[in-house]
Amino acid sequence: MGDKREAILAAALELFVERGFHGTTVPEMAERAGVGAGTIYRHFASKEAVVNELYRGHKQLLTARVLRDFPVDAAAREQFKALWHRMAGYAVDEPLGFAFLELHNHRSYLDADSLAIEARIREFGIGFLAAAQRRGEVRDADPMVLIGIVMGAFIGLVRFAGECKLTLDEAAWRTAEQCVWEAIRA
Amino acid sequence: MGDKREAILAAALELFVERGFHGTTVPEMAERAGVGAGTIYRHFASKEAVVNELYRGHKQLLTARVLRDFPVDAAAREQFKALWHRMAGYAVDEPLGFAFLELHNHRSYLDADSLAIEARIREFGIGFLAAAQRRGEVRDADPMVLIGIVMGAFIGLVRFAGECKLTLDEAAWRTAEQCVWEAIRA
Amino acid sequence: MGDKREAILAAALELFVERGFHGTTVPEMAERAGVGAGTIYRHFASKEAVVNELYRGHKQLLTARVLRDFPVDAAAREQFKALWHRMAGYAVDEPLGFAFLELHNHRSYLDADSLAIEARIREFGIGFLAAAQRRGEVRDADPMVLIGIVMGAFIGLVRFAGECKLTLDEAAWRTAEQCVWEAIRA
Amino acid sequence: MGDKREAILAAALELFVERGFHGTTVPEMAERAGVGAGTIYRHFASKEAVVNELYRGHKQLLTARVLRDFPVDAAAREQFKALWHRMAGYAVDEPLGFAFLELHNHRSYLDADSLAIEARIREFGIGFLAAAQRRGEVRDADPMVLIGIVMGAFIGLVRFAGECKLTLDEAAWRTAEQCVWEAIRA
DNA sequence: CATGAATGAGTATTCATTCAT
């Protein structure tokens, strides 16, 4: 049942965060999920299928969270704040999902579908940014550069906090948001 | 000969960037280096030893580059510019080294020495930032948060450029530097 | 299944007798057992574990055979005859087991448990011999020396017969037993 | 020079006694001999050549010692005493050589020459024994059985002493000799 | 002659995957 499927995904997520995809074995996944090794193959075609499902699932979770009722007509400042705190909400609520998505390099095993999702999100970010630039609310620079900075800053913040065993509270998230907005505001 | 040693390190670096440590096999390393598989073990005790040597070597290269004649008495703005462009110089001159260091998660195989180097660099960054804050030149916020943002923004920029096959020119680096300075200036 | 486990042990026994522990490879063991190489590791932790299991198993088989209903109250002459013919029975019924146990040097791979069994058997032999000496039935000499002679003679007999492709019949065993008793009788 | 050749043989002997032929590596032999690994191949065609040379050399040393001025016309009792104490002399003077020759199983690597030497010694022993039997001085039994007993007793004595860390003194050797003579006397 | 760096076949062991139960 879907129960086992979820258990497998949850176990795999933990292990992929701890040791990476190539450093995790299928028997380990099975044991942590509390199922037989063969059972994994009733639910997934291969180890790659598990990691891609996980990638897509969490990427979509994050995207959905950011996009749900996004203030499409608000000012860029407002939009940025929404973007930032929704990402923060995801990072806080799903620390494993976030660590998996953003603290690991997936290049060697993502399939075409997963790559397409990633591209779609990128497109959206660029469009949103370009619109804000046209309205003169965001600094006039290559949108790629700005996105890199914003996303990088967000990830860097979470990573650094994790490495230093520092917990980010509401205030820290707000401060960081203000800092990063300064980086891209017009 | 040091020749083979270098060839092994260069080959391993490429492969670790492409597929990560666990995704790279020793025979692959040997083949790309143009040496026999056994030869690797005349130069390194294990696969782990290779990755740690690579990590330490490149981390030190980057550190040396940032610290050589660092303008210790200059204003924070000047210092930040120096930091940024020196890191950029490294990222441009050693794209593989940078990708290896910053685009992969090393937690599962770094040894104590390698971790110590990482910690030392972090200390330095925090000290530098705190001093600038005391002089009122940098925004008064948790140094951890600021470092996370700055380093993250730098890495995110390089990563995004890489993913979009975008080459960062002088102007882009300068623009990015100005953006990120805005994020942390007082 | 215990079936495969037994097949592995039987194959390993043959090979260890032929080529010794270090001269035998795991793939050879697997092939002769008619199982995949990986299967060996579902039943044994390592090649060492196989050899120790074999050693302990056969040592205990031999010991059990000697000790079952041993005529503890009989005269030494009777006891010696029992000891000798029981060992002979084992050597005849389990020629591979005997060759493995006594015709090879195990020092470099026996674990603590295996060594303990060996020591226990030695203790028993010495006690038995000393008692007979106190009763004046066995020559008054260092028990170590006598045991060395008796066990050595037994092993030497089997070895020599093996090397000369000579089959030991009932009569030969009896003759040999009388000879060796003469060596230790009071 | 022959110096290195001897050093290699001495080192190999030690290692073969400790870990057996298959458990000893050529680099180990080279290191213990204080020579380069390649040097071994200037003096010996292969690892097998080393072990066979060692086997032949020590077997001949032992044989020469036993046969030099052997009391060919003495009584069997005298001859046996000579045989025993000459073997004992060898075992005491060359403990490594003895341990190598008699405490290890050589079947898997001895070449034709080495096997021939072994056969020659056996022939001699049988002849000597048969003659003594014809003179009525030795028990009338299969010479194979008697040789197995005598040689086995000798080896077993040395082995047991070694395992129990017991040093055999003059008296012990003499006692043992009397015991074993009793086993085969007419 | 002596060396030791280099090698590739070989070693013990692991692992993704299959399939009989």
Place this chain on the structure above:
DNA sequence: CATGAATGAATACTCATTCAT
């Protein structure tokens, strides 16, 4: 459906042997 025993290809690593110096 679920399992876990079985597998053989793959993995990290070793070793007897060679050969350029």
